[in-house]
Amino acid sequence: MKAGSNLEKVLAAGHFAVTAECGPPRGADPEQVRKKTPFLKGFIDACNVTDNQTSVVRMSSLAGSMILAENGIEPLMQMVTRDRNRIALQSDVLGASALGVRNLLCLSGDHQTFGDDPEAKNVHDIDSIQLLDLVRMMRDEGKFPSGKELKGAPKLFLGCAVNPFADPYDIRVPRLALKVAAGADFVQTQCIYNIDKFERYMADLRQRGLHEKVAVLAGVTPLKSAGMAKFMKRNVAGMDIPDEVIKRISSVGKKEQPQLGIDMCIELIERLKGVEGVRGVHVMAIEWEEKVEEIVSKAGLLPRP
Amino acid sequence: MIVGNAKPLAEILQMIESHQKIIIAGCHGCVTVCRAGGEKEVQILASALRLAREAVKNPLEIREVSLERQCDPEYLETMRPYAGDYQAVVSIGCGAGVQFLAEHFAALPIYPGINTNFIGVTERQGEWAERCQACGDCMLHLTGGICPIARCSKSILHGPCGGSVDGHCEIDKDVPCGWQLIIDRLRALNMMDSYEKLRPMKSWRTSRDGGPRRIVREDLTR
Numbered sequence: 392m393k394a395g396s397n398l399e400k401v402l403a404a405g406h407f408a409v410t411a412e413c414g415p416p417r418g419a420d421p422e423q424v425r426k427k428t429p430f431l432k433g434f435i436d437a438c439n440v441t442d443n444q445t446s447v448v449r450m451s452s453l454a455g456s457m458i459l460a461e462n463g464i465e466p467l468m469q470m471v472t473r474d475r476n477r478i479a480l481q482s483d484v485l486g487a488s489a490l491g492v493r494n495l496l497c498l499s500g501d502h503q504t505f506g507d508d509p510e511a512k513n514v515h516d517i518d519s520i521q522l523l524d525l526v527r528m529m530r531d532e533g534k535f536p537s538g539k540e541l542k543g544a545p546k547l548f549l550g551c552a553v554n555p556f557a558d559p560y561d562i563r564v565p566r567l568a569l570k571v572a573a574g575a576d577f578v579q580t581q582c583i584y585n586i587d588k589f590e591r592y593m594a595d596l597r598q599r600g601l602h603e604k605v606a607v608l609a610g611v612t613p614l615k616s617a618g619m620a621k622f623m624k625r626n627v628a629g630m631d632i633p634d635e636v637i638k639r640i641s642s643v644g645k646k647e648q649p650q651l652g653i654d655m656c657i658e659l660i661e662r663l664k665g666v667e668g669v670r671g672v673h674v675m676a677i678e679w680e681e682k683v684e685e686i687v688s689k690a691g692l693l694p695r696p
Numbered sequence: 697m698i699v700g701n702a703k704p705l706a707e708i709l710q711m712i713e714s715h716q717k718i719i720i721a722g723c724h725g726c727v728t729v730c731r732a733g734g735e736k737e738v739q740i741l742a743s744a745l746r747l748a749r750e751a752v753k754n755p756l757e758i759r760e761v762s763l764e765r766q767c768d769p770e771y772l773e774t775m776r777p778y779a780g781d782y783q784a785v786v787s788i789g790c791g792a793g794v795q796f797l798a799e800h801f802a803a804l805p806i807y808p809g810i811n812t813n814f815i816g817v818t819e820r821q822g823e824w825a826e827r828c829q830a831c832g833d834c835m836l837h838l839t840g841g842i843c844p845i846a847r848c849s850k851s852i853l854h855g856p857c858g859g860s861v862d863g864h865c866e867i868d869k870d871v872p873c874g875w876q877l878i879i880d881r882l883r884a885l886n887m888m889d890s891y892e893k894l895r896p897m898k899s900w901r902t903s904r905d906g907g908p909r910r911i912v913r914e915d916l917t918r
Contacts, residue, residue: 502849517898553858557857558860562856565891565892572892628860629859
């Protein structure tokens with residue numbers, strides 16, 4: 392065990408893992424986090440806590456992680472390189488581990504032009520791959536990148552994200568290989584709607600033998616409506632939603648679309664379970680956490696180990 | 697070259713509100729090439745300021761000057777004989793020129809008439825684009841001659857990120873993805889084998905982050 396997190400144990404035991412996502416609130420009220428916990432507790436192995444996603448200021452991912460932990464949910468803390476230089480990143484890695492966080496997802500983060508503070512300084516002292524390498528070094532070698540000894544190495548199961556649908560396609564697997572070499576133990580993918588393209592990505596990944604070195608958690612997001620599908624296709628960079636998916640969700644009336652979206656998500660998970668190298672799913676039910684139980688349950692993934 | 701562009705006239709009018717007699721100083725260097733601070737732009741700015749001040753019955757006397765370079769002391773000194781006859785200078789040189797004028801003419805207020813934007817190139821007539829961030833430790837030999845620091849919106853050293861679509865950056869469809877450009881070049885040069893090398897964290901000490909920079913060439917200072 393590298394960190395001994397629940398997620399690491401579930402994967403090591405060969406179970407099909409389930410993670411979900413929880414965006415901290417746009418305010419200091421901890422109740423906003425707590426009220427989501429009954430929808431998640433017992434249904435997942437760990438829960439991502441986003442780090443100011445889309446560059447919109449929210450409660451910090453460390454604070455959100457602690458509130459989840461207090462309520463019996465294992466946090467998977469996200470950390471972006473957009474807002475902190477290497478001094479702050481190292482310090483927060485130490486702090487998170489000291490407080491009991493055992494999973495860390497290393498990301499570069501959405502550019503600040505998307506958020507409420509487009510005037511903010513764009514830090515990017517290091518990139519997400521260098522962050523993986525830095526934390527791996529602190530954890531496994533007990534040293535700071537400066538070479539100085541750590542008094543107590545952080546214990547963190549390390550993850551990265553990939554978008555198999557971004558361009559250019561043919562560097563997507565090599566870039567994951569870089570992340571694995573830097574220290575990624577698991578990877579969570581961008582939301583999958585184009586399953587054919589994802590299967591091609593997995594085949595390319597297996598050809599490199601990467602499925603034996605990194606646990607792939609396939610990302611899924613249930614569609615709430617045809618409008619949401621069209622909006623994401625148009626506005627989210629690197630979001631690949633095939634026309635037939637939009638056609639299907641549009642085939643029923645507005646009232647029935649949320650349930651069809653859930654059903655489509657469950658079908659997708661069933662198919663993903665059969666893809667060699669996929670070791671779990673990452674269910675991103677955006678502001679729809681109350682549906683996680685239904686999705687996970689109907690996909691045959693309950694009870695959790 | 698260093699690329700700049702004109703400040704709004706209203707902003708300049710506000711800076712010089714209390715003055716009746718000023719110099720507008722252009723520069724024959726970079727800002728002439730990017731058409732922001734050369735001889736012609738001095739004339740245009742002077743005419744615009746005069747007209748604006750006449751309209752409010754507060755006429756302005758302007759001496760129009762174009763220095764060879766505002767970043768070299770010998771050319772700045774050509775202003776010495778008459779500078780004392782004026783109340784202020786509006787420089788339309790780059791930020792370095794404005795500051796060097798201020799250093800050399802301690803008693804005169806010096807105002808910036810342009811914004812200094814970036815080190816870049818003329819992509820086509822009337823269109824300039826950034827190419828260099830002056831990080832002080834060039835790595836262009838590793839990236840196919842395209843700079844990830846200047847051309848990637850996140851300055852990442854292992855790109856492209858997940859926001860690269862159809863060759864453009866997630867921040868704007870008009871911004872080419874710097875890493876797509878790098879990959880295309882590396883491929884054309886048959887250098888893709890270097891792509892999977894993990895690059896160490898960059899030292900920013902040679903960049904502005906290490907504090908204001910200076911180069912001393914002993915061979916030239918002696």
